[in-house]
Amino acid sequence: MNFDLPLFILILDLFGTVVFAAAGVLAAAQRRLDLFGVIVVGTVTAIGGGTLRDLILGRLPVFWVQDNLYIWITVTTSVLVFASARRLRFPHQAIQIADAIGLAVFTIIGANVALSLGHSPLIAVVTGVMTGVFGGIVRDVLTAVKPMIFEKEIYATAVFAGAFVYVNLTWFLPDHWETFNTLVAMSVVLGLRLAAIRWHLHLPVFLSVEDQRDEDHKINRKDSQ
Amino acid sequence: MNFDLPLFILILDLFGTVVFAAAGVLAAAQRRLDLFGVIVVGTVTAIGGGTLRDLILGRLPVFWVQDNLYIWITVTTSVLVFASARRLRFPHQAIQIADAIGLAVFTIIGANVALSLGHSPLIAVVTGVMTGVFGGIVRDVLTAVKPMIFEKEIYATAVFAGAFVYVNLTWFLPDHWETFNTLVAMSVVLGLRLAAIRWHLHLPVFLSVEDQRDEDHKINRKDSQ
């Protein structure tokens, strides 16, 4: 067990590991991998964020080397989803929703770990964001799809908002509100992501002067990927 | 010298470094890099896996910072292959075969290092797999080709099998069988990979219900990369 984490956070961490591994396996479906390739993608997606977190904070060896449980979970989840996905029909949005849940969990845990090591609120926000998004970025780069963080819908914004809320609640509320803080902050990430997926919400995007002129002339630039 | 490793493993490590650097340089040929670009790709391919291994296990600074020999080898190999590849004709499979040899060597060394630091057999298998495949993944992402680990032929499976065999032999046989264990486990990885390259062997791939229906209707979905 990763005894640095309080029990409630630990349970969330294991839960996030399951859903992120599942998101990785479902994404791997698009690349037609065999069982062991699927285990690699599921595992890397699930442990990628926490591994980056431990590296930048200097908590070495990384969490899953210290605690075998995480790898057992990612391998078991990968095998089960691999087996069931051949029979059951997963809706396309299953990946997005699993990703949203894992994102919410890992962002808050990343911020929590940074704060518990005595780092500043700013560093906690950045560490939270990196922990949350890294697994999904690696998954998307490996499976050669456009990373979700670069889709038009709100993504990085949801992660920043959740980490920001968590760090502020932790700063202003007494310690024993920790569980409350965690649930509220996770709800912010998850709520924003689910709403963004459902209604295709997005913020104003980066448009240079040239782009805006193109937009005015209704010329749709083809995406260059 | 990397004195943590027994002499036999050390020699294999240097040999794996040469062939992985060569695999990186031959892959870089497809991107028409100049000499220094080729040195970067050859070096990153050769030291990538071991660097990740040392980071996750917390053996810092990483091995090639502690021992200049590795960098001398990758730079020399890169220059020699760069020079000779302009004159000699390397068959297309040269990259695959060099990759297979490096894969076999680095997987077993990764597992060996994890075990020698006292980590569990499970972590040794995972560390071995990551050490083996990471250099090649970075090479393929940098040179923008589909990573070999996602090709249809057996790849991740060979690496898992070799790491699994190595960890079990080490567990059940006495210490002085170490050289035997290493050779058997490396032969498993190398044999499976060479057989897979030669006869295009593959395991059942991940197919969702929809994919299978498509297959039944003989509709070939175009690969989306």
Added chain:
Amino acid sequence: MNFDLPLFILILDLFGTVVFAAAGVLAAAQRRLDLFGVIVVGTVTAIGGGTLRDLILGRLPVFWVQDNLYIWITVTTSVLVFASARRLRFPHQAIQIADAIGLAVFTIIGANVALSLGHSPLIAVVTGVMTGVFGGIVRDVLTAVKPMIFEKEIYATAVFAGAFVYVNLTWFLPDHWETFNTLVAMSVVLGLRLAAIRWHLHLPVFLSVEDQRDEDHKINRKDSQ
């Protein structure tokens, strides 16, 4: 403050952080990200090289965790460039020039840090090269454009030359010439890159025998990306 660095190097480091963040934001323009996506790309570009440097050298936690200033700079720069790029017209070469400045600064700082930790000149050159190029590679992989290091123009060569000059000057000149050494070595990287951008300079590229025959027959192979 990152007190390991002398004041002059520190100022350069902060300056390099600003221009690399700006290069990341301008590159993100091509992917139409929203504000928070832009902050992620700008920040990762600016701190990526130094983060890799600290990981491989074992200086943990990494520099920006120890010193909040770097993150304040990347976030502020990202927001300002995001806001102004919607109004001002940045020439296409702005990314290349910002990249060249950051490249020069981070390469020399990477080599400086490795030498100051007592590592060999060879390792200092390699660490300098990795520190210089890593942020840009991550930026280009994330925004799905061909990494600049793989463009035909001189890039890796400029970085190698600058790191080589810096390490040699530091070896042969007395310590109090440090500022001179730094400026000369940075000028080498920056001068070579700017000349390469201006006049499309390149070294002989890697061509296999087959490629050369193709060239002779004036068959232009389409780039496979």
